[in-house]
Amino acid sequence: MMPIQEVWYVAREYAGIAEAGGVKNVSCSLAEGMAAQGYSVTVFIPAYGCVTISGELLYQDVIEAAGESHSIYFKKTSINGVRIVLVDGAVFRDKQAVYVYTAEEARRLPGDPRGRGHFDADIMNVLLQKAVLRFSCLSGEIPSIIHGQDAHTALLPAFMRTDEAYASRFSKTLAPVTIHNAGPGYRQGYPGILRARHITGLPESVLSFGACNGMVEPFLLAGQFGLLTTVSPWYAEEITSEQVNDYTEGLSRELSSRGIEIEGITNGLDFSRYDPSDTSISLLPFSFDPLMGDLSGKYKCRSWFLDFLKTDDLSSVSLEKFGFYEPSDEGVFFSYHGRIAWQKGLDVFEQAAKLVLDHLPQARFFVLGQGDPVLEAALIRMSMRYAGRFVYLRGYERSWARLVVAASDFLVLPSAFEPCGLEDFIGQTYGTIPVAHAVGGLQKIIDGRTGFLYGGSKTVSDANALASLLLEISEPMIGNGSCGCASVPRYKQMIQDAASYIREHYSWDKIIKERYIPWYEKKISSLY
CATH class of the missing domain: 3.40.50.2000 (Glycogen Phosphorylase B;)
Structure with a gap:
């Protein structure tokens, strides 16, 4: 090597x-x-x-x-x-x-x-x-x-390999590009070869390798002149198959037909940036340690969060609140934080939340994020329709995003497609059980051991299936007061198992030593 x-x-x-x-x-x-x-x-x-x-x-x-x-x-x-x-x-x-x-x-x-x-x-x-x-x-x-x-840098291999000023200089330099998201709006495509030539200066003979459905796709050029990786092996498989071709607007079919290989290396988690046992790192009001089964601070965070929600004006933390919280002695707390986007399945989240709220009086939903105005409006309507039981916090503030997760029992992740997913890691770090659509990188969740999965990578994210699962996993918590998942032995064990599993298998140190460095060395050797 x-x-x-x-x-x-x-x-x-x-x-x-x-x-x-x-x-x-x-x-x-x-x-x-x-x-x-x-x-x-x-x-x-x-x-x-x-x-x-x-x-x-x-x-x-x-x-x-x-x-x-x-x-x-x-x-x-x-x-x-x-x-x-x-x-x-x-x-x-x-x-x-x-x-x-x-x-x-x-x-x-x-x-x-x-x-x-x-x-x-x-x-x-x-x-x-x-x-x-x-x-x-x-x-x-x-x-x-x-x-x-990502696609913002995916022309690098084409410049390195085809521009006379650089081709000889970089002949022994590896040129990988990582696909973080191949969905609509993320691929940085050019509407036609003429436009691409004008912006980039690359000749048509080079840009033609990126042609796909009237666009010039940088990822195709990266695959032609360099190497492609992506952020999980599951997503690598999906984006070289027909199952997500619609989401990639034809790119998947083109990658598959050309036989372009994509190396899937799952992202790691830098635990030191999230550690719940240190409030100066976690940014949470109280410390706790899911790995050791110490969750008392988690539920203190919940109480602090619910008390703060009584404040109508959250502009001090750059958030806009819609709805209010009505206390419940037996509340089951569900949350979502992140981009308010169709890719993240927020339309499915809304439909599933309606079904759960209609059937489970103890259910409470909290959403924090910003994004698509249509989906934001739907969440605002939910906060009015289910007053006291559905709260939407529009905007983003890092400590509050973490607090919403830490205060919850279950983190709901109904993504239509998901290259890797960091949110499930964050949930598991903060003792919150992820409930996710079994698609892309969310399949790193072990169903029934480190979280719950529904559906599959070849099925759409279904609101009925999600709602049924949320109602099912809520049942053991009813009648246990306000102790959250810690009151259910199976769930407390799941919280500990998840915290242990992600540290053992998904630390960045492990990912780099066992995946990136060997892959780099192997591919560099192929240049000689």
Whole structure:
């Protein structure tokens, strides 16, 4: 096996610097984990207007995208053993969020683009990728690996292998790209080869390899000129089959027909960032330890949460409350936190919640998140229809997202498709039993041991099946007062088993040592 000399990661988001979705956690944990193993690691990330860290200016360059020249500045800093290169330029600096326009930006722009993707996102993506390759030329460094995270970086292999300025330079550099989500709105496709050529500068002969249903798909180009990975083996299987072809808008069929292989490596969990036994880390009001069966602090968190819900104005924590909580001595608490999106199955969640609330007076539902306005409106209506039993907290605040999970008995995850899923890990870390649609990475839940599953990867997420399961698992809790899942021996054991299982099998240290490093070494050797 060829040794790994230096690894570069390229991402649009990174935990602690610029955060938006789950990519930030993978980008950070993988980079820091590789650095902890002794490798030289660099991360390239845009210097958005919301980035608060600064760095030492290393180089300045001019890079072209969409027929225009852009001044780019490379600034260096270091965090936890990882060299961070901030790619600074006006196109990044004038953005206050990673992917979408903020409310403040929307007031200054025509058409009220609040919450919508950046109009020049394709230019941002190309500039970031070209900047990484230019940095190599300016610094003289040639890494063993340039690993891109998600579709925003999926043109890197094409630039590296086909551009005369780089093909020889990077002939022995591995070029993997990780698919974090191949669903609608995530693939960064171009509407036709002419548009793609204008933005990227790549020739039609190269871009034609990305053609799919009238679009140019960056993931297809990555599969042609580099390597593809994704965030679980189950999702790797799904997106190279017909079963999720509709969700990928034809990409799955194309990947399958071309025989493009995708390596599925399940994301890990950096437990040190969530540890419920340390409130300074968990951000929860009380400490507890599910691994040891100590759940008293979990239910103190619940009481604190329910007391705070009596406050009508939650603007101090950047949340908007719809509905109120009506106390119940035998409440069964269900929750969801995350993006309010069709992919996450919030339409199914709403329908299932209605069925449960109509049949189980003790049921209480709590939802925290923001996203699709249609789904948000449906949740607001639920808070009015089931007053006192359904509360929707619109917005996002990290400590409150964790609190909603920790205060609950069951975490409901009815995703239509799910590449990996971090929410089930968070639930298991905080002693909350996940109840999930058996699809994609959610299949890492062991049904009946570390959580509950319904349906299957070849079935749609069904509200009736979900509601039936929620009612079934609620039955043992009725008549046990307000002690939550800890009052049911089977559930208390399940909580302990889940906490133990994810630490043993899904730590980032284990994933990196047993999956990433051997895979990197094997693929690098194939270049020689």
